[in-house]
Amino acid sequence: MRALIRIFSVVLLFIGFLAHSTAAREPVLKVLAGQKYEEIGQDILIFKDYTHQVSFQEILSEQYQKQFERGNQDVLSFGLQDISLWLKINVELEHSESVPYMLEIAFPTLDSIFYFYQDGDRWGEMFAGDRIPFSEREIDHKNFVFPIQPAPRKITTVYLRIRNKGSIILPIKIAPKEGFFAADLQEELLYGIFYGIMIVMFLYNLFLAFAARSLSYLYYIGIIAGNLFSLSALNGHAFQYLWPNNPWWANHVIIFGIGFWIFSGNLFAIRFLESNKNSRGYHIGFKVMRFMGLIIIVLAFVLDYEISLVIANYTLAFNCVYLLANGILFWRKGVKVAEIFTMAWALYLIGILLYTLRNLGFLPVNFMTTHVLEFGAVSEVILLSISFGYKYRLLEVDKKKAQKNVLDIMTRSQELIQLQNDDLEHRIQERTQELKQKQDEVLQQNEELNAKNEKLTEAQTIIEQQNILLRKYNDDLENQVATRTNDLQQSNQELAQNVQQLEQYAFMTAHNLRAPVARLLGLTNLLELSPDTDKQEWMMILSKIKEEGNSLDAVIKDMNAIIQLRSAADVELEWVNIEEKVNQVKRILKNSIAVSKIEILLNTKAFTEIKSNPTYIESILYNLISNAIKYKAPGDHSYIEIKTERLEENLLVSVRDNGVGINLDKYGNQLFGMYKRFHPHIEGKGLGLFLVKSQMSILGGDVKVESTPGLGTTFKLFFPLSL
Numbered sequence: 227m228r229a230l231i232r233i234f235s236v237v238l239l240f241i242g243f244l245a246h247s248t249a250a251r252e253p254v255l256k257v258l259a260g261q262k263y264e265e266i267g268q269d270i271l272i273f274k275d276y277t278h279q280v281s282f283q284e285i286l287s288e289q290y291q292k293q294f295e296r297g298n299q300d301v302l303s304f305g306l307q308d309i310s311l312w313l314k315i316n317v318e319l320e321h322s323e324s325v326p327y328m329l330e331i332a333f334p335t336l337d338s339i340f341y342f343y344q345d346g347d348r349w350g351e352m353f354a355g356d357r358i359p360f361s362e363r364e365i366d367h368k369n370f371v372f373p374i375q376p377a378p379r380k381i382t383t384v385y386l387r388i389r390n391k392g393s394i395i396l397p398i399k400i401a402p403k404e405g406f407f408a409a410d411l412q413e414e415l416l417y418g419i420f421y422g423i424m425i426v427m428f429l430y431n432l433f434l435a436f437a438a439r440s441l442s443y444l445y446y447i448g449i450i451a452g453n454l455f456s457l458s459a460l461n462g463h464a465f466q467y468l469w470p471n472n473p474w475w476a477n478h479v480i481i482f483g484i485g486f487w488i489f490s491g492n493l494f495a496i497r498f499l500e501s502n503k504n505s506r507g508y509h510i511g512f513k514v515m516r517f518m519g520l521i522i523i524v525l526a527f528v529l530d531y532e533i534s535l536v537i538a539n540y541t542l543a544f545n546c547v548y549l550l551a552n553g554i555l556f557w558r559k560g561v562k563v564a565e566i567f568t569m570a571w572a573l574y575l576i577g578i579l580l581y582t583l584r585n586l587g588f589l590p591v592n593f594m595t596t597h598v599l600e601f602g603a604v605s606e607v608i609l610l611s612i613s614f615g616y617k618y619r620l621l622e623v624d625k626k627k628a629q630k631n632v633l634d635i636m637t638r639s640q641e642l643i644q645l646q647n648d649d650l651e652h653r654i655q656e657r658t659q660e661l662k663q664k665q666d667e668v669l670q671q672n673e674e675l676n677a678k679n680e681k682l683t684e685a686q687t688i689i690e691q692q693n694i695l696l697r698k699y700n701d702d703l704e705n706q707v708a709t710r711t712n713d714l715q716q717s718n719q720e721l722a723q724n725v726q727q728l729e730q731y732a733f734m735t736a737h738n739l740r741a742p743v744a745r746l747l748g749l750t751n752l753l754e755l756s757p758d759t760d761k762q763e764w765m766m767i768l769s770k771i772k773e774e775g776n777s778l779d780a781v782i783k784d785m786n787a788i789i790q791l792r793s794a795a796d797v798e799l800e801w802v803n804i805e806e807k808v809n810q811v812k813r814i815l816k817n818s819i820a821v822s823k824i825e826i827l828l829n830t831k832a833f834t835e836i837k838s839n840p841t842y843i844e845s846i847l848y849n850l851i852s853n854a855i856k857y858k859a860p861g862d863h864s865y866i867e868i869k870t871e872r873l874e875e876n877l878l879v880s881v882r883d884n885g886v887g888i889n890l891d892k893y894g895n896q897l898f899g900m901y902k903r904f905h906p907h908i909e910g911k912g913l914g915l916f917l918v919k920s921q922m923s924i925l926g927g928d929v930k931v932e933s934t935p936g937l938g939t940t941f942k943l944f945f946p947l948s949l
Contacts (some may be wrong), residue, residue, distance in 0.1 A: 448490025455483025577602025
């Protein structure tokens, strides 16, 4: 039993030793001078850093060296993985002399590559990637190229740290520096043919678009432009030659090109297949995909590159499938041009699917899967161009058929017209004979009618003369009636106004006299009830009677003033100097102006004189200025500004103050009423604005008010220009 245990232990130790020995043996790429080595993925060691935190010094430690794994593919492909990828490459030159080599990664869209190499006793570092300007690359090449100097008969180790937001595909090759660039000529020649075909088709169809004035050609060259944007960026040529100092655009132009291709492709499909006529539902689908193309174009500028790239790729794949399905549908519906259209999209779709599966790691990386998009784009462009010619040939055939049908119809129409003309001519001859007979009868009847017409003419002349006299009499009568009607209407209006004014006056008289008369009666009744009242009380009652008599007298005077104002049917007009009238009012109110310390400003630049009634003008200015003085705001900076202005239809005199103002929302409808007062704490009758309004009405003018409580009031006096 113990012997078996010992044997088992020895076997385990031997197996462990073998495993350790196997792990210790790292792959070494043995190169011969002048030889080129491609697809060396299985000679590379790999470590996947999912944390993105491992440094180069840590990679050199034994802990991480044990975690390196050997590559299992000739071309390493990791799909869309969010990792930092460490590569370790051991190279041994089987030659006695040192020969410089170049290490190339033929995938131009990698974000960042750190290259670590041995420089004597220390490690050197280089950086590359499509996130830095192209001019900062150590070696001018569309792919990422680093120098490597393997030592003769000795293992030289280099490390690469690679990070990319998109697919990670690593076609790595090592080639001698001498002749390295010359080896790319064949591939660049193929790219030149590809770009040449695309650019020639672009320019040719651009010329056709302007010559034929067809939007279909413009949409078609949009497809070509979208392909050129995306593919030139994916191949690295756009970054190398077009925008080498703009790495941001070098990445995002791929998304922009995809969006532009989707947008133009669906516009082309709508126009080319005439989807609005053949299938309304699929036409809406084309418009939705066109809108998605616009969204992707916008996302290229505003969204994170990784997210927008995923959205663009999925949308592109779906759009190709949708276009292919619609091509098949329209083909089955009998749309002849859909046949070549479908084949074009089928080849392009196959190319996109193969390219996508390669990027995701499902297909191997080889010449076909690497360049399938270029083949698909060229075939798509050529087939779509052929479909253009085919479509216009069909249109030409249909045009000839339509012309032949038109000629046949015209021939049949001419035959029918000839038959109708013959029949019509026969009928005309018959009708001509009938008309000739009728004409003879008509001539005879005309002779009889002429004799009667002569008599009628004489009678008509007499009637016309009488009608002229009658119309003249009617015109005179209508003018008289119109004049009398106007006079009666004016009289009725004046009478109605007078009646209304008399009613108002009677009401105001009764209202204003009632209070003082009632108080007088009350005082006299008090004397009758108390005849033995002492002298002092008698004197007090008499003083009250006197006050009420004065109040009654004031009311009567106000009524007389109103009566005189109402009775002024015609006022005499003369030229009135505004400045003189303002000065006259200032003399009358001299004491009030001095006490209130108010400043009166006069601006008569527009006009100085107005044709009006001087008494009314002075009364109006007096009432407005005295009101402004009464209702001035507290403080020493009060003013009244009087200004003249010329309007299109009126002469304007404005009186503005910065007083307490009036609440027009509350009192606007009562402002020009008789005995209306809105500031009870200030002495007044409430008659001034009533007189202003009445006098302006008599003068044929109008008055308007603008006021804000606490900020002041402006009275605007509008005088007619006719005065």
